[in-house]
Amino acid sequence: MRGILLLTRTEINRLRRNKRYFMFTLALPVVLYLIAAKQGSKAYGVDFAAYYMVAMASFGAFSGALNGNVIRISEERKVGWIRQLRLTPLPANAYVVAKLLTSLATTIPSVVIVFLLGATYGGVHLPAWQWIVIALIVWLGSMIFAALAVAIGYRFAPDQAQPITILIYFVFTILGGVWFPLGGFLQKIGKGTPTFEAIKISTDVIGGLSVPYGLVIGLVLWLALFLGLATLSVRSMAESV
């Protein structure tokens, strides 16, 4: 466990030098929020600024967990870093566990920053428990994408992993209602995506609706699916890292 934490700490330190992380995970959601938060009145039954706060927090957290991790994992397998780590006393699965922990840790700033912006610039006022619940949903939702990143990054070389990731990224952001709220036909297609589920659970919490169990179960199923795929990737590549 000590080894996993040590690796996680090094990974976090490393990310502080990564410009992509700052641009896509931290800066982009803030910029988009400043541009669009006041462009609507209501979405999903809550103030648009509140919806867009949840959407942008999810955007930063999810895209950080997916894009950054896929590229890093895929490249680290290619250059042989995963192999090198397996020659150390660190247990075999520690690399993946550390990636997931790092993802959880580095998602926190993007959620906090967007929520602070929502509370000030967006004028979103919520009871404390609601802030905590929606933060937890977005935060744990990012774990789904970190698991997906492991599944893709561990199996595919960087040149293949990149287009696969971009495709999934666009499908989940657009059909998930991350950039704009879904309605009608698009919502019918998109309501099964993890991004939509995470955002809708949060807006339902904000709107004071009863807990949408179907969406919660959906999120858990996505997490189980991607963790399963990640495990398959790691197992099947065990001799070719």
Add this chain to the structure above:
Amino acid sequence: MSHSGTGPVVSFENVSKHYGSLKAVDGLSLELRPGETVALLGPNGAGKSTSLDMLLALRKPTAGRIRMFGNDPYHAVKGGHVGAMLQSGGLMPEVTVRELVTLVAGLHPRPVPVETTMRRAGIESVADQRVDKLSGGQTQRVRFALAIAGECELIVLDEPTSAMDVETRQRFWASMKEEVAEGRTLLFATHYLEEADQAADRILVINRGRLLADGSPEDIKKRAGAKRMSFRLANANEPFLLALPGVVSLETRHDLVQIQTSDSDATLYGVLDAGYRPSEIEVGSLSLEQAFIAITAEDDRAGEAESATAGQSVR
């Protein structure tokens, strides 16, 4: 050192690794004893890397059993008993050399002070540089530093000096000798033959996944035919020449005969006793390189004939 017994450090018992129909390693058996410096010598594709991968628990043998310190390889590696540097091993990007060495030392149950490791590997001057900005030789030294970042009993190196220039290579072996002098066992794979000759006190020659020869550098040379002999002889009779005492291999071109022999005197007397009078007789010593080529070439011929019994192709 926790390993104080006299049992083997490493044992391969009839180990094979097959990829489909390709036999990368084919019934390999060997033992390493404590304190030995052993070179694993073979041409590309001989099965060196696959053998080391299996030893380090990166791959599972198709058949056979590998033990390290009397344990299975995975537990030996996770117990910090082995420091390893593989050709295919890479470095974490975006961190400095010092951060990386500190990380790997910290993963070890018995870490060596980071400054000591960096001094031994000769990387103090690049300690604060980012690992993805280093030259090939510097990268190789950082990988070596990671292999010795913890106190271990066995060091495994796969082609350790492949990216180094001559001077760096000498420095590398000098620091390696320090490590070994502390009682460690060292196993390294190489196709630099003079390197095996100079650095190892035991050489394992492998080809096509099998162990062909096992002995001191002198033994290996003797085994392959320690002398090279050439002369001119018209109408040379190949079967006759091959049957001469000491002959290991033979090559003829027109009237030029080249022989590798373990006993040049006996071979020459045999030629003369049969009534031949060869001209331009030359006798010279074989370098380890030539010995190695002789051993593997012999084995390849045996393999092509498909009549060879495994492991018996060297006389």
